[in-house]
Amino acid sequence: MAKTAFENVYYWEGKAQIPQEGQFIKLKEDNTLEVPDNPIIPFVEGDGIGPEITPAMILVVNTAVEKTYNGSKRIHWVEVLAGDKADEKVGERLPQETLDVLKESIVAIKGPLGTPVGKGVKSINSALRRAFNYYSAVRPVYWMGQPTPIPNPERVDLVVFRENTDDVYAGIEFFSGTPEAQKVREFLIKEMGASEEGFPEDVGITVKPMSEFKTKRHVRKALRYALENGKKNVAVIGKGNIMKATEGAFINWAFEVAEEPEFKGKVITDPEAEPGEGQVKLVKVITDQMLMQLVLRPEAWDVIIAENLNGDYVSDLAASLIGGPGFVPSGNIGDGYALFESTHGTAWDIAGKGIANPLSITLSGAMMLEYLGWKEAADKIYEAVRKTLADRIGTPDIAGGFQKQGIEAKAVGTMEFAEEIAKRIA
Ligand code: NAI
Numbered sequence: 001m002a003k004t005a006f007e008n009v010y011y012w013e014g015k016a017q018i019p020q021e022g023q024f025i026k027l028k029e030d031n032t033l034e035v036p037d038n039p040i041i042p043f044v045e046g047d048g049i050g051p052e053i054t055p056a057m058i059l060v061v062n063t064a065v066e067k068t069y070n071g072s073k074r075i076h077w078v079e080v081l082a083g084d085k086a087d088e089k090v091g092e093r094l095p096q097e098t099l100d101v102l103k104e105s106i107v108a109i110k111g112p113l114g115t116p117v118g119k120g121v122k123s124i125n126s127a128l129r130r131a132f133n134y135y136s137a138v139r140p141v142y143w144m145g146q147p148t149p150i151p152n153p154e155r156v157d158l159v160v161f162r163e164n165t166d167d168v169y170a171g172i173e174f175f176s177g178t179p180e181a182q183k184v185r186e187f188l189i190k191e192m193g194a195s196e197e198g199f200p201e202d203v204g205i206t207v208k209p210m211s212e213f214k215t216k217r218h219v220r221k222a223l224r225y226a227l228e229n230g231k232k233n234v235a236v237i238g239k240g241n242i243m244k245a246t247e248g249a250f251i252n253w254a255f256e257v258a259e260e261p262e263f264k265g266k267v268i269t270d271p272e273a274e275p276g277e278g279q280v281k282l283v284k285v286i287t288d289q290m291l292m293q294l295v296l297r298p299e300a301w302d303v304i305i306a307e308n309l310n311g312d313y314v315s316d317l318a319a320s321l322i323g324g325p326g327f328v329p330s331g332n333i334g335d336g337y338a339l340f341e342s343t344h345g346t347a348w349d350i351a352g353k354g355i356a357n358p359l360s361i362t363l364s365g366a367m368m369l370e371y372l373g374w375k376e377a378a379d380k381i382y383e384a385v386r387k388t389l390a391d392r393i394g395t396p397d398i399a400g401g402f403q404k405q406g407i408e409a410k411a412v413g414t415m416e417f418a419e420e421i422a423k424r425i426a
Contacts, residue, residue, distance in 0.1 A: 046111020
């Protein structure tokens with residue numbers, strides 16, 4: 001297993017090793033962070049390719065922080081257990097200790113965690129989201145020079161804000177043929193005016209709840225991001241024409257947020273107007289329209305605000321435009337609490353071979369640095385990744401992609417790719 005040789009990485013040994021030299025990030029009353037120069041950042045290696053890509057990320061992030069701050073700032077990485085490794089070491093997949101350390105540390109990063117199918121094992125990713133109320137999944141999608149399925153991929157530079165706690169994610173389902181489905185069906189027909197035709201006896205029912213409170217806090221996060229980062233074109237998406245009480249309401253609530261004192265005058269909603277300096281424009285787009293537009297003119301959008309299910313479709317389509325989820329970082333962000341993670345899964349088919357692409361988690365590491373306010377260090381990572389890809393060096397998936405396009409490229413292993421990136425950090 002590849003391990004980083006850095007002295008600021010504290011692997012789990014019988015328990016999480018909290019270093020004396022590190023300090024915990026503090027959450028201020030307004031949910032912003034007070035970040036010390038020596039923050040403790042917990043990491044979960046992850047299952048499958050996790051033990052290969054996570055050390056690669058640490059190498060790149062450490063190098064960028066060192067080169068930017070010359071030792072005056074330094075992350076103290078503390079391993080916490082989850083998934084297969086936790087099961088193996090302590091007999092449970094999400095130990096209380098991990099939850100305790102994550103709570104104290106506020107900000108953390110993780111590799112992919114598998115959900116064994118059919119073993120009654122609950123998703124750890126969902127459990128973490130619930131425990132820390134990471135209500136927005138933030139997915140920046142931008143091109144760094146990798147091979148892509150579309151021409152002029154530099155046109156793609158947007159961030160999808162996917163709601164993480166509402167919608168079908170929080171819903172309930174009743175399977176066809178069960179007494180529960182019959183009970184709900186009868187209630188809907190007898191008391192709520194539903195038709196027999198729409199709800200025949202063999203119906204299965206999924207309930208899709210969406211709430212004003214959860215929608216608005218998510219929308220505020222996205223609009224703040226757009227304003228703080230000089231983004232201009234923001235779309236709120238949904239099938240509001242079909243699902244008026246949920247997706248239609250989602251869109252209406254988004255426009256209500258635009259009228260709140262914090263945003264009034266800064267978020268313009270006239271579709272014909274051009275946003276001025278310090279302004280963003282919020283428009284509504286039907287989800288299927290957005291999926292088409294992303295393929296035909298992705299340059300039109302800077303920020304896309306979506307509820308849970310639409311956010312899933314849109315973020316995967318956007319990611320595939322620039323080569324797939326292997327190149328896209330992700331942050332699950334709530335009121336201050338944040339967990340950054342790779343967007344792909346555990347990739348067991350290539351695990352242990354040293355060939356996994358570490359970019360998703362590495363770019364998530366850069367996103368985490370931005371979240372800490374260490375943007376200069378994050379920028380160094382972006383630049384170095386661009387240079388490495390421009391030099392046509394990458395893991396076999398990347399090199400193979402170039403070669404398919406007739407471009408010569410050098411295939412290297414996971415750690416070697418990270419070293420090549422680190423070498424280019426100036
Ligand atoms: P997957 O992403 O693990 O694999 C799909 C394909 O992409 C495989 O051929 C794999 O080799 C390739 N791939 C994925 N990441 C790669 C990388 N970094 N470099 C090179 N190739 C890569 O998706 P799958 O098979 O659907 O899921 C496997 C497991 O991962 C499941 O248990 C699933 O629940 C879990 N998962 C976890 C996520 C998380 O922790 N955030 C997200 C998605 C899936």
